Amino acid sequence: MSADPAAHGVTPTGAVADSALGRVFAGYTIFATAWLVFATFVGLVVAYKFGAPDFWSSQPWLTFGRLRPIHTNDTFYGFASIALVGLAYYVAARSCRTRLYSTGLAWIGLALFNLAALAGTVALAAGDNAGDLEYREWPWPIRLIFAAGAVVTAINLLATVARRNTHDIYLSNWYTMGGALFVIVIATVGILPWYQYGLGQVAVSGYFMHNSVGMWFTPMTLGIFYYALPKLLSRPIYSYALGVLAFWTNLLFYPIIGAHHFLFSPLPWWLQTTAIVFSVAMLVPVWGGSANFALTARGRLGDVAQSYPLAFIMVGVLGYFVGSTQGTFEAFRSLQAVWHFTNFTVGHSHLTMYGFVTFGIWGGVYALLPLATGKYPSRLGMGAHFWLAVVGSFIYVISLSIGGTVQGLDWVHGKPFIQSVVDMNPYYVWRGVGGILMFLSHLVFAWNVWRMTWGRSAARLPLAPALAEGAAP
Amino acid sequence: MHQHLTGPFWGIAAIVLIAGAITVACFAAMVWMLVRPGERRRDHPKYLVIDEER
Numbered sequence: 262m263s264a265d266p267a268a269h270g271v272t273p274t275g276a277v278a279d280s281a282l283g284r285v286f287a288g289y290t291i292f293a294t295a296w297l298v299f300a301t302f303v304g305l306v307v308a309y310k311f312g313a314p315d316f317w318s319s320q321p322w323l324t325f326g327r328l329r330p331i332h333t334n335d336t337f338y339g340f341a342s343i344a345l346v347g348l349a350y351y352v353a354a355r356s357c358r359t360r361l362y363s364t365g366l367a368w369i370g371l372a373l374f375n376l377a378a379l380a381g382t383v384a385l386a387a388g389d390n391a392g393d394l395e396y397r398e399w400p401w402p403i404r405l406i407f408a409a410g411a412v413v414t415a416i417n418l419l420a421t422v423a424r425r426n427t428h429d430i431y432l433s434n435w436y437t438m439g440g441a442l443f444v445i446v447i448a449t450v451g452i453l454p455w456y457q458y459g460l461g462q463v464a465v466s467g468y469f470m471h472n473s474v475g476m477w478f479t480p481m482t483l484g485i486f487y488y489a490l491p492k493l494l495s496r497p498i499y500s501y502a503l504g505v506l507a508f509w510t511n512l513l514f515y516p517i518i519g520a521h522h523f524l525f526s527p528l529p530w531w532l533q534t535t536a537i538v539f540s541v542a543m544l545v546p547v548w549g550g551s552a553n554f555a556l557t558a559r560g561r562l563g564d565v566a567q568s569y570p571l572a573f574i575m576v577g578v579l580g581y582f583v584g585s586t587q588g589t590f591e592a593f594r595s596l597q598a599v600w601h602f603t604n605f606t607v608g609h610s611h612l613t614m615y616g617f618v619t620f621g622i623w624g625g626v627y628a629l630l631p632l633a634t635g636k637y638p639s640r641l642g643m644g645a646h647f648w649l650a651v652v653g654s655f656i657y658v659i660s661l662s663i664g665g666t667v668q669g670l671d672w673v674h675g676k677p678f679i680q681s682v683v684d685m686n687p688y689y690v691w692r693g694v695g696g697i698l699m700f701l702s703h704l705v706f707a708w709n710v711w712r713m714t715w716g717r718s719a720a721r722l723p724l725a726p727a728l729a730e731g732a733a734p
Numbered sequence: 735m736h737q738h739l740t741g742p743f744w745g746i747a748a749i750v751l752i753a754g755a756i757t758v759a760c761f762a763a764m765v766w767m768l769v770r771p772g773e774r775r776r777d778h779p780k781y782l783v784i785d786e787e788r
Contacts, residue, residue: 356783429779491783500771501780503764510760534749542757549764556768 282354283633285367287714289347290626292375294703294710296339301700304332308696311689322386330398331385336614337396337473338407339378344622345481346370346414349437351629352488353418356433357425366417373410377403394462395470397451408448415441432504436484439512443476463523464532471519474613480511482621483550483581486574489628490557493571494564495727499556507546507553514539514546521592524601540592543585551582561727568725569643573624576651580616584609599673604685604692605665608658615654615699623650623706628724630710636718638709646705653698656691664688 307328310316317323354361361367381399384390390398397404418441422434451469456462487504491497498504520528520536558565558575565571587609590596600606623646631637664685671681712719723729773780 427779427782429782431779431782433783488783491780495784497773497778497780497784500767501773501778503767503771506760506763506767513756531745531749534746535753538750538753538757542753542760545757545760545764549768552768556771 279354279360281364282351282361283635285361285364285371286347286351286630286633288368289343289350289371290630290710291714292371293340293344293347293622294707296335296343296378298703298707300332300335300340301696301703303328303335305693305696305700307332308689308693312686312693321388327385327388327390330390331382333396334381334385334399335378337478338374338381341478341614341618341622342407343371343374343378344626345437345440345478345485345618346374348485348622348625348629349414349418349441349481350421351633352433352485353421353437356431356488357422357427359421359424359426362417362420362424366413370410370413370417373406373413377407377410380406394451394466396473397469401452404448404452408445408452411441411444411448415445431488432498432501432508433484433488435505435508436480436487439508440477440480440484443472443480443512447472447476460527463526463528464520467519467522467528467536468516469519471522472516474610474618475511475515475518478614478618479515479581480508482577482618483507485621485625486554486578489570489625490554490574493568493574493628493725493727494558494561495725496557496561499553499559503549503553507550510542510549511546514542518543518592521597524592524594524597537592537594540589544589547582547585547589551578554578564726569640569647570624570628570724572647573620573627575624577617577621577624580612580618580620584613584617587612599669600665601669603665603668603672604661604688605669608661608665611654611661612658616658620650626710626713630713631724634713636713636716637721638712639719640722642705642709642712642719646702646709649698649702649705653695653700653702655695657695657699660688660691660695664692 306317306323307325310318310325310328314325318325321327350361350367377399380403384400384403385398389400391400392398399407415438418434418438422430422438447469450465456465487498517532518536518540520532521540524533524537526533554575555578558571565575591600591606591609627638627643664687667684667688668681671684672678
C-alpha cells in the first residue's frame with residue numbers, strides 16, 4: 262500500500278477522479294448489454310419452438326439443440342460475467358479509494374471474454390458441442406480462453422485491492438475477489454481431462470454447473486449489493502460481521518451441494534446426503550444475507566418506491582431469498598422426485614439467474630454507471646425497464662413452476678409421457694408471454710445504457726432520495 | 735420413497751450429526767449478529783463506502 266495517495270489518483274477529499282475507470286466500466290456494460298439482447302433473443306426463439314417445433318428448423322444451426330446452449334452460455338459468460346466484472350472493477354477502485362491496477366489488463370480481459378463468447382457461439386451453431394455437460398458445452402479450447410479472462414480479472418482485482426488507500430478491505434471486495442478466484446478453480450476443474458467420463462463426469466458436472474452460479478455469479482452480485490445498497494441509502498450495512506459470516510458459510514457449504522442435482526443417481530450415497538444437508542445449511546448465508554440487506558433498508562421503503570436503482574436491487578434481494586430457499590427445498594429427495602427433469606427447474610434457474618443476479622446487475626449499473634460517466638438514464642426509461650422485467654419474469658417463473666409441478670405429478674402417477682406434454686401446453690404459452698416482456702425490457706435497458714455512455718444524457722436526477730442535495734444521511 | 739438408494743442408516747446419521755452441528759452453530763451465529771449487530775464505532779470499516787465523496 263502506497264503512502265502517497267496522490268500516486269494513486271486520490272484527491273485531497275479522498276475521492277478518485279478516474280475517467281479511465283469510467284471508460285472501462287462503460288465498455289464492460291456496453292458489451293454485456295449486447296450479449297444480453299442477443300442471448301435472450303435466442304432464448305425467445307427457443308421458447309417459441311416449444312409451441313411450434315418446426316419453426317426455423319430448416320437449417321441445422323436453427324434447431325433447438327444448437328440454440329439452447331447458445332442461449333445459456335451467452336447469458337452466463339457473455340452477459341452476466343462481463344457485466345459483473347465491470348461492476349466489480351468500479352466497486353474495487355472506489356471502495357479502496359484508488360485507481361484500477363491496470364486498465365490495459367481490464368481491456369485484455371474484456372477482449373478474452375468477448376472472444377470466448379463469440380467463438381463459443383459460432384462453435385455451438387456449427388454443431389461443435391462438448392456434449393451433455395450443462396453450461397460447459399463450449400469446446401474446451403474456448404473455455405480455456407474464458408479461463409484466461411478470469412485469471413486476468415482476478416490478478417487485476419487483487420492488485421487493485423492491494424494498492425488500496427484504506428486500512429481495511431471493504432466487504433464487497435471479499436465477495437468479488439472470492440468469486441474471481443473461485444471461478445478459476447471451477448473453470449480448471451471443468452477442463453481437466455481425468456474425471457470427464459463415467460461417474461466422475463457426473464460429479465464434475467454437478468460441481469461445475471452449480472458452482473458457476475453459486476461461487477461466481479452469487480458472490481459477485483452480493484459484492485455489488487454490499488456496495489450499492491449502503492451507497493444509495495447513505496447508510497452503512499446493518500451488520501458487517503454478518504456479511505463476513507455469510508461470505509465464509511457460502512464458501513464452506515456451497516461447493517459440495519452440486520451433487521443434489523444427481524439424487525437417485527449412482528453417485529455415492531454419502532455425497533448425495535451431504536449435498537442435501539449442506540443445501541439446508543445454505544439457508545445461513547441466504548437468510549442471513551437477505552435479512553442483512555432488508556434491515557439496512559428498514560424504515561426506508563419510501564426511498565425504494567422513489568428510486569428505480571434501489572427497486573432493482575431490492576427485487577434482486579427478494580430473488581436471492583426466494584430462489585435460494587426454493588433451491589434448498591428442491592434438494593429434498595421427496596420433492597426432487599417430483600420436480601427433477603421438469604420445467605420447474607427452468608423456472609428456478611430463471612428466478613435465481615434473472616430475479617437475483619440480473620436484477621442485481623441492473624440495480625448496480627443504474628446506481629453506479631452514472632457516477633462513473635456523469636450521464637443519466639431517464640426515469641421513464643428505468644421505469645419501463647423495471648416494470649416490463651418484473652411482470653415478465655413473474656409470469657415466466659410462476660407459469661413454469663405450476664406447469665413443472667403438473668408435469669412431474671403426471672410422471673409420478675405413471676401417465677403416458679405425451680399427457681405431460683399436453684398438460685404443459687398452456688404454461689409454455691405463458692412462458693412465451695413472460696419471455697417477450699422480459700426481452701422488451703432488455704431493449705429498453707440497452708437504450709438506457711446508451712444514454713449513460715455514448716448517447717445524450719437525461720436530466721441529472723438523484724439516483725435515490727438520500728443522494729439528493731441536502732438530504733440527511 | 736426410494737429408501738433403498740439412500741445408503742446405510744448410521745452413515746447417514748453420522749453425516750447429518752456432523753454437518754447438522756456445523757449448520758446449527760452457524761444459524762446461532764447468524765441470529766446473534768442479527769439481534770446484536772453492534773459496530774457502532776464511527777471508524778468501523780462499514781462506514782468506508784458512505785464516507786466516500788458522493
